[in-house]
Amino acid sequence: MRRIRAAVTGAVTLSLLLTATACGGGGEDGGGQATKTLTYWASNQGSSLEVDKKVLQPELDEFERRTGIKVKLEVIPWSDLLNRILTATTSGQGPDVLNIGNTWSASLQATGALLPWDAKNFDAIGGKDRFVDSALGSTGAPGQDPAAVPLYSMAYALYYNKQMFKDAGIAKPPTTWDEVIAAGKKLSKDGKWGIGVEGSNLSNNIHQVFVLGKQHGADFFTADGKADFTSDGAVAAVKQYVDLMATHKIVAPGNAEYAQNQSLSDFAKDRTGMVLWQTPSQTFASQGMAEDEWGVVPAPVPAGKPGTGTATNSMVAGINLAVFKNTKNLDGALKFVKFMTSDEEQTALNKTYGSVPPVKTAQQDPAFSGPSLAVIRDTLASSAAALPQVPEESQFETVVGTAVKELFADAAAGRPVTTESVKAKLDKAQQQMPKK
Amino acid sequence: MTQTAVTPAREPAVRKATPGGARTARRSGRRRLALPYLLLLPALVLELLVHLVPMLMGLAMSFKELTQFYIRDWAAAPWSGLDNFSVALDFDAAVGQSLLRSFLTTCQFTLLSVGLCWLLGTAAAVLLQENFRGRGVLRTLFLVPYALPVYAAVITWAFMFQRDNGLINHVLHDQLGIGDSPAFWLIGDNSFWALLAVSVWKGWPFAFLTVMAGLQNIPRDMYEAAALDGAGVWKQIRHITLPSLRPVNQVLVLVLFLWTFNDFNTPFVLFGKAAPEAADLISLHIYQSSFQTWNFGTGSAMSALLLLFLLLVTGVYLLLTTRGRKTSDV
Numbered sequence: 001m002r003r004i005r006a007a008v009t010g011a012v013t014l015s016l017l018l019t020a021t022a023c024g025g026g027g028e029d030g031g032g033q034a035t036k037t038l039t040y041w042a043s044n045q046g047s048s049l050e051v052d053k054k055v056l057q058p059e060l061d062e063f064e065r066r067t068g069i070k071v072k073l074e075v076i077p078w079s080d081l082l083n084r085i086l087t088a089t090t091s092g093q094g095p096d097v098l099n100i101g102n103t104w105s106a107s108l109q110a111t112g113a114l115l116p117w118d119a120k121n122f123d124a125i126g127g128k129d130r131f132v133d134s135a136l137g138s139t140g141a142p143g144q145d146p147a148a149v150p151l152y153s154m155a156y157a158l159y160y161n162k163q164m165f166k167d168a169g170i171a172k173p174p175t176t177w178d179e180v181i182a183a184g185k186k187l188s189k190d191g192k193w194g195i196g197v198e199g200s201n202l203s204n205n206i207h208q209v210f211v212l213g214k215q216h217g218a219d220f221f222t223a224d225g226k227a228d229f230t231s232d233g234a235v236a237a238v239k240q241y242v243d244l245m246a247t248h249k250i251v252a253p254g255n256a257e258y259a260q261n262q263s264l265s266d267f268a269k270d271r272t273g274m275v276l277w278q279t280p281s282q283t284f285a286s287q288g289m290a291e292d293e294w295g296v297v298p299a300p301v302p303a304g305k306p307g308t309g310t311a312t313n314s315m316v317a318g319i320n321l322a323v324f325k326n327t328k329n330l331d332g333a334l335k336f337v338k339f340m341t342s343d344e345e346q347t348a349l350n351k352t353y354g355s356v357p358p359v360k361t362a363q364q365d366p367a368f369s370g371p372s373l374a375v376i377r378d379t380l381a382s383s384a385a386a387l388p389q390v391p392e393e394s395q396f397e398t399v400v401g402t403a404v405k406e407l408f409a410d411a412a413a414g415r416p417v418t419t420e421s422v423k424a425k426l427d428k429a430q431q432q433m434p435k436k
Numbered sequence: 437m438t439q440t441a442v443t444p445a446r447e448p449a450v451r452k453a454t455p456g457g458a459r460t461a462r463r464s465g466r467r468r469l470a471l472p473y474l475l476l477l478p479a480l481v482l483e484l485l486v487h488l489v490p491m492l493m494g495l496a497m498s499f500k501e502l503t504q505f506y507i508r509d510w511a512a513a514p515w516s517g518l519d520n521f522s523v524a525l526d527f528d529a530a531v532g533q534s535l536l537r538s539f540l541t542t543c544q545f546t547l548l549s550v551g552l553c554w555l556l557g558t559a560a561a562v563l564l565q566e567n568f569r570g571r572g573v574l575r576t577l578f579l580v581p582y583a584l585p586v587y588a589a590v591i592t593w594a595f596m597f598q599r600d601n602g603l604i605n606h607v608l609h610d611q612l613g614i615g616d617s618p619a620f621w622l623i624g625d626n627s628f629w630a631l632l633a634v635s636v637w638k639g640w641p642f643a644f645l646t647v648m649a650g651l652q653n654i655p656r657d658m659y660e661a662a663a664l665d666g667a668g669v670w671k672q673i674r675h676i677t678l679p680s681l682r683p684v685n686q687v688l689v690l691v692l693f694l695w696t697f698n699d700f701n702t703p704f705v706l707f708g709k710a711a712p713e714a715a716d717l718i719s720l721h722i723y724q725s726s727f728q729t730w731n732f733g734t735g736s737a738m739s740a741l742l743l744l745f746l747l748l749v750t751g752v753y754l755l756l757t758t759r760g761r762k763t764s765d766v
Binding site: 079083086090107110113199200202253254256257259391395398399401402405410427429433434 | 730
């Protein structure tokens, strides 16, 4: 009998314990412990999660050596990052410091989960003036304190395969869309193709059609932040992008299902002559393509040279560093952000990842004035525009990115892509946006 | 079952021998009665926490205007009454239209998938009833899809379905010469068939396992008697095997139906966040409505509607099948 009673007591206790731990969770802070540790969610920047751990861990060890604060690192793949952040926001159990895609800044700012970077917080990391203006442009909604600080900057450029260009008799790399199409037609034969796209990658679709939208004078959102996906300019932008496959036939139909950077391997394997990308040099190298086999020029514009206004040729791409508002170690978090945005770390990390530092002083390092990174740096300085800094930005990526994916599927299947069909898809996308 | 039936019979004999008499016996008898409930308690508590509480929270969310502005403190989101439901059910607008399309696709998909899983599973189980060399190996092989982790298996399928480098097109187009150009499987209309193939591949071993277990329970002598009376294989299957499997099939079909209708993993791993229209199953559709467009309120309303539909179908199904069984038993 006693044994049974003990068993029952045990079972009930165990269940209560399980319940308690299931509800509790999270913070492992027993008083002083919290100020000695930080949790950092890093986005996947290198060719794998392991590579990122190897790159970041020595830096984190250095931080611990200087401040005595231990940083627990978790590298999160892009496909999971936004959902992980949302879950952390809902539960309140998040990391102390985290990476966010800079295009999500305003969306995540609206949740109220991120620490606002007011003057005092900026002072703690050396001041707002340290950062390049274009990078600060995608840190949150205008008129509000930024929700994050820039960490790595990137921009789109046109990469071309030198040998394929030579074989096709193309004298100089294209600078306008007409030249891209002309070069693409010369390249597209014998199983080779002009330019690569990632038709099933929603974010990439958005980056490309956003820039084309700018070139057509459209912004996808009105000045007061309402979705405006069906304006003539927006429709023309989407159609122009899909037409590279549908009308001009300079994109391989198979690209419609690409979402895992397959267009980069096609490029590295001499199957595609051009690709519009942000800082792919690491990937090219890992695919066995030597640095002198490819060239880089600014992304194309309708006519003339890249610049502001309709000659915008890239979105401001990059990664920001944010602090969770409910961190128990604000002081440590600020110290860590200061460390990561210091000249020394900025130079080291951006050099490794092939990106450009958003910190002015670090940008002066000779490592960033090579031909490939100089194009990116100049694009960021003069002709890149930030994606709309509105709370609905991340929904826009999903619904319009999906519309472009479906249009590419139509083009690949040989179905016509018309102004009407583009408009219908964009109209459907707009209706899926949350009602204000 | 057998244990609880045996113990009470054995216990009184022990108790009679102990000094202290009837009172202790009664008290411990009462405890004995409470014991099963106490043992169930942990499961009950966890069930409550893991299933019931989130379900009720989800229902509450479906009446709220839940967007990114409120996810940090969803209880503070303003009530929106039945707005979310009317958005989900407005079949003239894009959200309702795509929900309806996704629902109809899911119905079609589920009917085909469950039907094929059942057919394949039953056929394989019946064929493997007879003892022959290699039966064990085949049985094990058939269970492989069931034993593999879903993610690993489905991602392999996704590689095989790739248009330019995938195995499927290599066989169908390059070797067998089907079609003018390699087909797309992961985008466009064919994606429905790709998803169906993976779903059936993944689901039929469960049907096979269940039916095989059911077959073990059919007495051999029934077949012998039938054979003596001159019944052939088909007659035996029709008049002995299938009717005897009825209770097993009743559960099997219901479970397969619920699993397939709610399947999230297969389309998510196969297609990523945005499934092609032709293969936009309802679970992924609701996920996209909630987590990709951050319309958590509308997503919750869609989930509530789905729950209602599945409860209704399950209820009607159980009512029909159990009634049918009782009359047939009589």
